[in-house]
Amino acid sequence: MPLVHWRDHVSSHERRRKTEQTWWRNDRLDLANKIAGTVHMSYKLEVTDEDIEQAVVLLRAGKLVAFPTETVYGLGADASKVSAIRAVFAAKQRPADHPLIVHLADMAAVKHWTDVVPGEAWRLAEVFWPGPLTLVLPRAEHVPSELTGGQDTVALRVPSHPIALRLLNAFNGALVAPSANRFGRLSPTTAAHVHDELGDAVDLILDGGQCAIGIESTIVSFRQGRAVILRPGAVTAKQIEDTLHSEIAVPTQSSPRVPGSLASHYAPRTPLKIATEDDMENFLRRESANGPVAVLARRNRPQGTRAALWQVAPSSPTEYARQLYWLLRRMDDAGCQLIVVESVPEMPEWAAIGDRLMRAAANGFDLANEATGT
Numbered sequence: 493m494p495l496v497h498w499r500d501h502v503s504s505h506e507r508r509r510k511t512e513q514t515w516w517r518n519d520r521l522d523l524a525n526k527i528a529g530t531v532h533m534s535y536k537l538e539v540t541d542e543d544i545e546q547a548v549v550l551l552r553a554g555k556l557v558a559f560p561t562e563t564v565y566g567l568g569a570d571a572s573k574v575s576a577i578r579a580v581f582a583a584k585q586r587p588a589d590h591p592l593i594v595h596l597a598d599m600a601a602v603k604h605w606t607d608v609v610p611g612e613a614w615r616l617a618e619v620f621w622p623g624p625l626t627l628v629l630p631r632a633e634h635v636p637s638e639l640t641g642g643q644d645t646v647a648l649r650v651p652s653h654p655i656a657l658r659l660l661n662a663f664n665g666a667l668v669a670p671s672a673n674r675f676g677r678l679s680p681t682t683a684a685h686v687h688d689e690l691g692d693a694v695d696l697i698l699d700g701g702q703c704a705i706g707i708e709s710t711i712v713s714f715r716q717g718r719a720v721i722l723r724p725g726a727v728t729a730k731q732i733e734d735t736l737h738s739e740i741a742v743p744t745q746s747s748p749r750v751p752g753s754l755a756s757h758y759a760p761r762t763p764l765k766i767a768t769e770d771d772m773e774n775f776l777r778r779e780s781a782n783g784p785v786a787v788l789a790r791r792n793r794p795q796g797t798r799a800a801l802w803q804v805a806p807s808s809p810t811e812y813a814r815q816l817y818w819l820l821r822r823m824d825d826a827g828c829q830l831i832v833v834e835s836v837p838e839m840p841e842w843a844a845i846g847d848r849l850m851r852a853a854a855n856g857f858d859l860a861n862e863a864t865g866t
């Protein structure tokens with residue numbers, strides 16, 4: 493199914509079957525083996541020019557079109573229409589002070605959105621665009637404060653997914669596109685996940701199969717002229733430092749400017765905790781007294797482990813990132829009282845994954861209500 497106008501064409505069962513194919517079963521706690529069978533599955537779905545045209549018509553009318561990017565699926569809307577921007581916030585149930593990323597077809601479009609592009613920002617754009625990098629720059633005066641959450645900066649990104657670029661070029665304008673999930677939840681990495689998250693709140697979903705990167709873009713701010721990483725992602729701090737030939741400031745927990753930096757974000761509904769390999773056995777002994785526990789770990793299940801479900805995660809960070817949200821969604825559906833994720837190495841190539849796991853884990857503790865997500 494090239495393009496999915498879910499409401500009109502497919503029942504929910506059909507949808508699952510078509511998009512995620514035959515591996516999906518409802519027998520919950522026996523999920524692990526079935527998930528394992530899908531690890532290398534990839535599917536490329538055709539999106540026709542007519543599909544893109546239909547998406548453009550909807551966007552021009554202020555409607556919402558979800559589309560694939562190389563990171564996660566975005567909930568697209570016309571960035572120049574305040575009513576469309578408001579519709580995005582409503583669909584996501586996202587608080588108004590959480591700004592959106594503006595998606596552009598190319599670097600040239602940046603100048604419409606900001607009057608100040610530091611040389612270092614251009615350099616990063618040249619090297620990493622199109623790709624999983626978002627630049628936060630001082631906003632031009634005309635940029636609506638609805639888009640920037642009232643901030644004096646605007647976030648810009650040129651995605652590399654061919655369908656995203658085709659859509660942006662055909663639209664001939666900019667699209668706001670937050671991850672196409674309800675506020676605080678896991679970002680969607682398939683079209684079916686978008687529908688599960690947003691249902692009829694989205695007018696059209698362009699189905700580009702599974703996202704290649706699987707976690708959200710690296711966000712680099714130039715608010716104060718110098719580069720600061722606000723959200724780690726597939727473009728690493730080291731790559732940025734190597735490109736700029738200078739040290740870059742790393743994210744701080746206290747940064748108020750990126751809601752994604754706050755706790756309880758990118759989270760499944762089931763509480764999630766992180767345990768080291770050494771602690772895992774004791775941890776499971778204690779926790780399984782309260783009900784079934786699902787485990788995500790980069791090794792096989794040790795004998796006698798008290799886990800209702802033991803999901804083996806990929807050992808390479810790129811593959812782990814690609815599958816992370818997808819695996820957490822499946823584990824979330826498994827009916828366990830707790831998901832335990834084995835901690836990942838404290839190495840630069842695992843930094844973005846460690847960051848997302850920490851946000852997801854925050855949901856498992858009694859955090860204050862200010863703990864939010866996007």
Ligand code: TXA
Nearest residue numbers: 563565566591592645646647670671708709750751752
């Ligand atoms: O990979 C991605 O970036 C995906 C795909 C769809 O492009 N988009 C995405 O958007 O993750 P969203 O809205 O779910 O997360 C964007 C993050 C939020 O945490 C938001 O607060 C932050 O970017 N952000 C947006 N504008 C900002 C600004 N002016 N200053 C600081 N942070 C900003």
Ligand code: MG
Nearest residue numbers: 670671679866
């Ligand atoms: Mg998001």
